[in-house]
Amino acid sequence: xxxxxxxxxxxxxxxxxxVDELSFQVHSGEVVGLLGANGAGKTTTMRxxxxxxxxxxxxxxxxxxxxxxxxxxxxxxxxxGLGLYPDLTVAENLQFAAASFGVSAPSLDDEGLGDIxxxxxxxxxxxxxxxxxxxxxxxxxxxxxxxxxxxxGVGPLGRARLWETIRETADRGTAVLVSTHYxxxxxxxxxxxxxxxxxxVASGSVHEVIGDIRxxxxxxxxxxxxxxxxxxSGGTVLMADRGWRVVGLDVEExxxxxxxxxxxxQVAASFEEAFVVLSS
Amino acid sequence: xxxxxxxxxIMFGGRPALSDVTLGLNPGHIAVVVGGDGAGKTTLCRxxxxxxxxxxxxxxxxxxxxxxxxxxxxxxxxxxLENLEFxxxxxxxxxxxARDRIEELLDVTELGEARHRLGRQLSGGMRQKxxxxxxxxxxxxxxxxxxxxxxxxxxxxxxxxxxxxxxxxEGRAVLVSSTYIDEAVRGDTVLALEGGTVLASxxxxxxxAGMPGRLFVSEHKQGASSWRRGQSWRAWSGDGSPIxxxxxxxxxxxxxxxxxALAGEQS
Numbered sequence: 001x002x003x004x005x006x007x008x009x010x011x012x013x014x015x016x017x018x019v020d021e022l023s024f025q026v027h028s029g030e031v032v033g034l035l036g037a038n039g040a041g042k043t044t045t046m047r048x049x050x051x052x053x054x055x056x057x058x059x060x061x062x063x064x065x066x067x068x069x070x071x072x073x074x075x076x077x078x079x080x081g082l083g084l085y086p087d088l089t090v091a092e093n094l095q096f097a098a099a100s101f102g103v104s105a106p107s108l109d110d111e112g113l114g115d116i117x118x119x120x121x122x123x124x125x126x127x128x129x130x131x132x133x134x135x136x137x138x139x140x141x142x143x144x145x146x147x148x149x150x151x152x153g154v155g156p157l158g159r160a161r162l163w164e165t166i167r168e169t170a171d172r173g174t175a176v177l178v179s180t181h182y183x184x185x186x187x188x189x190x191x192x193x194x195x196x197x198x199x200x201v202a203s204g205s206v207h208e209v210i211g212d213i214r215x216x217x218x219x220x221x222x223x224x225x226x227x228x229x230x231x232x233s234g235g236t237v238l239m240a241d242r243g244w245r246v247v248g249l250d251v252e253e254x255x256x257x258x259x260x261x262x263x264x265x266q267v268a269a270s271f272e273e274a275f276v277v278l279s280s
Numbered sequence: 281x282x283x284x285x286x287x288x289x290i291m292f293g294g295r296p297a298l299s300d301v302t303l304g305l306n307p308g309h310i311a312v313v314v315g316g317d318g319a320g321k322t323t324l325c326r327x328x329x330x331x332x333x334x335x336x337x338x339x340x341x342x343x344x345x346x347x348x349x350x351x352x353x354x355x356x357x358x359x360x361l362e363n364l365e366f367x368x369x370x371x372x373x374x375x376x377x378a379r380d381r382i383e384e385l386l387d388v389t390e391l392g393e394a395r396h397r398l399g400r401q402l403s404g405g406m407r408q409k410x411x412x413x414x415x416x417x418x419x420x421x422x423x424x425x426x427x428x429x430x431x432x433x434x435x436x437x438x439x440x441x442x443x444x445x446x447x448x449x450e451g452r453a454v455l456v457s458s459t460y461i462d463e464a465v466r467g468d469t470v471l472a473l474e475g476g477t478v479l480a481s482x483x484x485x486x487x488x489a490g491m492p493g494r495l496f497v498s499e500h501k502q503g504a505s506s507w508r509r510g511q512s513w514r515a516w517s518g519d520g521s522p523i524x525x526x527x528x529x530x531x532x533x534x535x536x537x538x539x540x541a542l543a544g545e546q547s
Binding site for chain 1: 315316317318319403404405430431432433434435436438439441442445446449459460461462466474507508509510511534537538541542545
């Protein structure tokens, strides 16, 4: 049984197909990343799985049940805007959410947030607000957790700690679906589902998604004209470690443009570069 | 260094917003400032362009400096073309030169087809590209871009970086602030900030080589100096002693910045 399932999930807005026959599953104990360009359909997909937006076709299933029949207490959600009350203290936010679900509020000391219990949410840093929103979302012990860009704007150590908590939650059996813009965070997920124009274009582990995709590394001097020509031929040029990386062209095409004085090699694509190739 | 800040500190209402920050900016080079929310990135950008009063230190910049604020600076009720024309008039550019320059920028940014679309109708990626185009229109010697890529998807980010790289190639000094640490490799130097203090600074290879202690990768959490990274754990040994059952690895930039934040927290 899968905890979260999109089955041929489709949503249209007028003539626009925002989500097109999308299918994927998130099992209990798994962290699955939903990735895609702006407008790829990630938020629309999450909203349908949360029961906030009716699908135009297909099914949004939670624990094999259509979302309309699901008790919302099995679900936890952290929206991009966090959904906290800035004028209430951290403890009051937790108590309010717990009371709404008819459970007792989790201990802030257990979460390492005891020191900030009496501070107004509006007065604490974004990193701390994100941790609080996360504690609120799982305060009623949901079996499904949906997180929309949970680490946006948080420093590296804060992000590592948030991911630690996300993983611990999954290890206790929760199914976690998470969207992110940080490509390096794809590695924190057991699997990723890559979306473009409403459809799935790739899925699997980061390693599987990169697959055979290659980038071209260019070392040494490259003339302005050559760089412009790469752009004109449909390649994207990037500076990296004092050299250049080109995606969208093969190694021979790049070699012909830059000439014999630069070293041109085929290199394994980064996940970000694979994302660009797959999304275009 | 040609321009930049030297040992700069700034206080906001008795609290340090920047503490002893040094950053060099040189023609043709891109400096990337990375950090989370509240790290001091915007304060540093504003300081360099002269919008903040410093408590200590020195700031230098060329006369022709352009600044793109985090909000992109695009007027939402003007079209793409009108935004560019308005900036051109503000700089009193010669009309025919301005026309050529605007067409060139519309071409490079692939915003030509959106020339008659209102600012409010542009996607996030298009709006940021237009903002950078407006900032480089006057051919500044120094270009300061505050978080141009925040909230943009990877494809839009790569397109924007390609445009920024091109601006540096034209001989400009460029400062880009970013919340994405992996974007630092797109520049020549990096400055990592947290809470207004410098966690790491310099050329990326030097920053990587300069990490104190040793870094290990482990299947399990190894006490307070370890953190999750992908499907395994990183463990930092500050005094360089080996960690049993863990394998030593070369740190990447994200590791070095995390170590600096941990070391700061533990001291």
